[in-house]
Amino acid sequence: MPETGHNTQNARQLLVMMERIRAFEEHAILAAERDKLVLGAIHPSIGQEACAAGVMTHLKRADILLSTHRGHGHTLAKGADPLAMMRELLGRTGGCCGGKGGSMHIADFGVGMLGANGVVGANITIAAGAAHGIKILGQDHIVVDIFGDGAANRGPFLEGINWASVFDLPILFICEDNQYSATTRTSSVTGGPGVAARAEALGLRATVVDGNDAEAVAQVSGEIVARLRGGGGPEFLHAVTYRHTGHTSFDPGAYRPEGEADKEIAANDPIARQRAVLLAMGLGQDVLDAIHSEAQAEMEQVLADAAATPFPPDEAAFADVQDIGSPMQEAY
Amino acid sequence: MVKMTYVEASRLAVQEAMTADETVWCVGEDLGRGSVFGQYLGLQAEFGKDRVVDTPISEAAIMGAAFGAAMVGTRPIVEMRFSDFALCATDELVNQIAKARFMFGGQSRAPMVIRKPIGLWRSSAAQHSQSLESWYVHIPGLVVLCPSTPQDNYSMMKAAIACDDPVVYLEHKNIWGLEGEVDTSLEVEIGAASRRREGDDVTIVSWSNTANLSVEAAETLAGQGISAEVIDLRALWPWDKQMVLDSVRKTGRLVVAHEAVAVGGFGAEVVATVAEHGEALKGPVRRLGAPRSLVAYAPNLEDKMRVTVDMIVTAAKETLGK
Ligand SMILES: Cc1ncc(C[n+]2csc(CCOP(=O)(O)OP(=O)(O)O)c2C)c(N)n1
Ligand SMILES: [Mg+2]
Numbered sequence: 041m042p043e044t045g046h047n048t049q050n051a052r053q054l055l056v057m058m059e060r061i062r063a064f065e066e067h068a069i070l071a072a073e074r075d076k077l078v079l080g081a082i083h084p085s086i087g088q089e090a091c092a093a094g095v096m097t098h099l100k101r102a103d104i105l106l107s108t109h110r111g112h113g114h115t116l117a118k119g120a121d122p123l124a125m126m127r128e129l130l131g132r133t134g135g136c137c138g139g140k141g142g143s144m145h146i147a148d149f150g151v152g153m154l155g156a157n158g159v160v161g162a163n164i165t166i167a168a169g170a171a172h173g174i175k176i177l178g179q180d181h182i183v184v185d186i187f188g189d190g191a192a193n194r195g196p197f198l199e200g201i202n203w204a205s206v207f208d209l210p211i212l213f214i215c216e217d218n219q220y221s222a223t224t225r226t227s228s229v230t231g232g233p234g235v236a237a238r239a240e241a242l243g244l245r246a247t248v249v250d251g252n253d254a255e256a257v258a259q260v261s262g263e264i265v266a267r268l269r270g271g272g273g274p275e276f277l278h279a280v281t282y283r284h285t286g287h288t289s290f291d292p293g294a295y296r297p298e299g300e301a302d303k304e305i306a307a308n309d310p311i312a313r314q315r316a317v318l319l320a321m322g323l324g325q326d327v328l329d330a331i332h333s334e335a336q337a338e339m340e341q342v343l344a345d346a347a348a349t350p351f352p353p354d355e356a357a358f359a360d361v362q363d364i365g366s367p368m369q370e371a372y
Numbered sequence: 373m374v375k376m377t378y379v380e381a382s383r384l385a386v387q388e389a390m391t392a393d394e395t396v397w398c399v400g401e402d403l404g405r406g407s408v409f410g411q412y413l414g415l416q417a418e419f420g421k422d423r424v425v426d427t428p429i430s431e432a433a434i435m436g437a438a439f440g441a442a443m444v445g446t447r448p449i450v451e452m453r454f455s456d457f458a459l460c461a462t463d464e465l466v467n468q469i470a471k472a473r474f475m476f477g478g479q480s481r482a483p484m485v486i487r488k489p490i491g492l493w494r495s496s497a498a499q500h501s502q503s504l505e506s507w508y509v510h511i512p513g514l515v516v517l518c519p520s521t522p523q524d525n526y527s528m529m530k531a532a533i534a535c536d537d538p539v540v541y542l543e544h545k546n547i548w549g550l551e552g553e554v555d556t557s558l559e560v561e562i563g564a565a566s567r568r569r570e571g572d573d574v575t576i577v578s579w580s581n582t583a584n585l586s587v588e589a590a591e592t593l594a595g596q597g598i599s600a601e602v603i604d605l606r607a608l609w610p611w612d613k614q615m616v617l618d619s620v621r622k623t624g625r626l627v628v629a630h631e632a633v634a635v636g637g638f639g640a641e642v643v644a645t646v647a648e649h650g651e652a653l654k655g656p657v658r659r660l661g662a663p664r665s666l667v668a669y670a671p672n673l674e675d676k677m678r679v680t681v682d683m684i685v686t687a688a689k690e691t692l693g694k
């Protein structure tokens with residue numbers, strides 16, 4: 041993997057991925073609100089794309105990723121096919137989970153993405169276990185688990201991170217801190233000096249990064265990934281960012297102090313910041329505009345193609361529950 | 373045929389499976405010491421600490437981590453120590469393990485054996501005595517097994533480890549020392565019940581340790597001229613409806629007996645299934661289970677929760693109008 045940070049090619053890649061994630065989610069929101077094609081809840085990561093783009097540039101296909109209910113960006117950046125993802129959001133055949141999981145269970149095992157999760161914090165122990173399994177099998181890939189700031193107040197945070205620590209597992213835990221747990225400001229329900237300190241108390245090396253700065257995220261996560269590949273123990277990254285939308289696409293986010301979101305969006309949008317980096321590197325505005333419109337065009341087509349795909353066959357309701365005692369043989 | 377105890381039987385099955393397949397490993401608290409009941413004695417010495425893993429007291433992490441390791445290609449045997457503590461890992465089992473394959477559209481498997489010792493065991497009181505098998509039967513995605521003999525604890529453990537589905541494996545704490553002949557070449561198909569005793573007058577359906585009590589009850593009944601058939605379900609999901617229906621068709625009488633609380637217990641499922649199939653019964657059904665109260669420490673109070681041999685005998689006679 042090439043060095044990141046001061047190289048136009050890499051800086052541009054980061055922008056391309058963030059633009060694609062945003063375009064994907066903007067179209068997912070259109071599909072939900074305008075088209076009424078997304079029926080369940082979706083949790084956009086608009087404003088948080090730097091973490092997905094920055095970290096995933098360092099992961100290989102065989103490396104393992106686990107994510108959260110707000111996981112579209114991570115999944116796309118890990119290499120999943122956006123059409124399979126959009127079909128999943130629309131509950132269609134050819135969705136990455138065959139239309140049976142939807143947004144909150146998006147997963148693509150083919151690219152090492154072992155699932156978003158509808159239960160806050162649940163993936164922390166599961167990810168530690170994936171790293172444990174890798175160790176038992178003598179394989180050399182690594183695991184990245186991304187969760188929100190709210191998850192740090194659930195039990196699996198303690199149990200899973202302690203587990204990774206005592207078994208010295210090849211895993212990077214990332215707290216993608218958008219400062220909100222649904223509609224509650226996370227700081228108002230969180231004791232102590234913060235998540236990084238909690239991870240350090242469990243024996244992990246912890247790093248804090250500006251999670252709206254894709255260059256910085258790529259830089260520090262590259263260093264961490266290199267340490268993990270070199271046999272270093274588990275690490276923790278606290279990436280501080282901001283959620284531009286409400287908690288779900290249906291939530292206007294009206295509980296936030298007046299002006300807070302506008303101010304954050306104006307000052308700290310990771311895409312705007314990355315555009316500025318590229319302009320400073322000498323790229324023309326026309327190039328940036330082209331990156332934007334290509335991403336938009338790609339996802340417009342993705343949505344159109346997904347909407348044209350049929351729903352799964354009724355038999356799928358009973359498939360893939362279990363081999364022995366399957367509902368396909370006996371459901372009562 | 374080798375004579376061994378119930379605990380030795382499942383230990384042997386685990387030992388043989390670990391020898392045959394390097395991806396099989398055990399994970400839980402105090403396994404290096406054999407765990408609470410000696411289920412793992414000697415295994416860490418034989419297979420090392422990386423395959424017989426001593427963990428922190430973190431039931432959610434034991435269950436969750438084992439699941440993560442299963443998804444990347446290992447076959448964990450998960451020890452929950454007492455089934456009661458498995459409740460600390462309910463999300464991991466019910467929301468994650470049982471559902472992942474389905475939610476992810478068939479992309480994942482969770483080949484795991486989740487061992488949860490159940491049941492009444494000498495003044496262990498309310499938090500160390502429960503039999504919650506019916507909870508797990510209620511969760512699509514899980515296989516639920518309740519072996520009652522050394523032979524079954526050997527053969528069913530082998531089958532559970534070989535199974536690609538998550539198996540909730542409920543051993544009964546009060547029969548670790550139960551001895552019996554074990555034929556290590558005998559394979560048990562998951563979901564096939566065992567006819568522990570043949571009879572014509574009344575069918576007694578049971579599982580786990582209560583199946584052993586039911587066999588004793590059948591012996592007592594035989595002394596009184598009543599021929600009872602005892603069916604040990606062994607597996608609660610999937611379960612052997614056919615053997616039960618065939619037997620009830622023959623006897624026309626049904627007793628269901630289990631240690632778990634009767635209300636909402638799996639016995640109700642058995643009785644309902646027989647009723648739905650329209651089997652003509654010659655007498656009232658009897659359903660035995662614990663009263664809907666809690667297990668106490670004091671022995672006389674603990675006894676109030678037991679289904680006994682005498683109760684099974686009485687219930688069988690009642691179905692015969694005696
Ligand atoms: C165990 C659990 N409790 C509550 C919820 C409902 N819920 C869904 S997302 C969410 C907020 C999570 O906050 P955070 O972890 O910071 O992630 P974010 O939504 O900010 O990405 C809540 C409370 C849940 N899904 N799981
Ligand atoms: Mg949050």
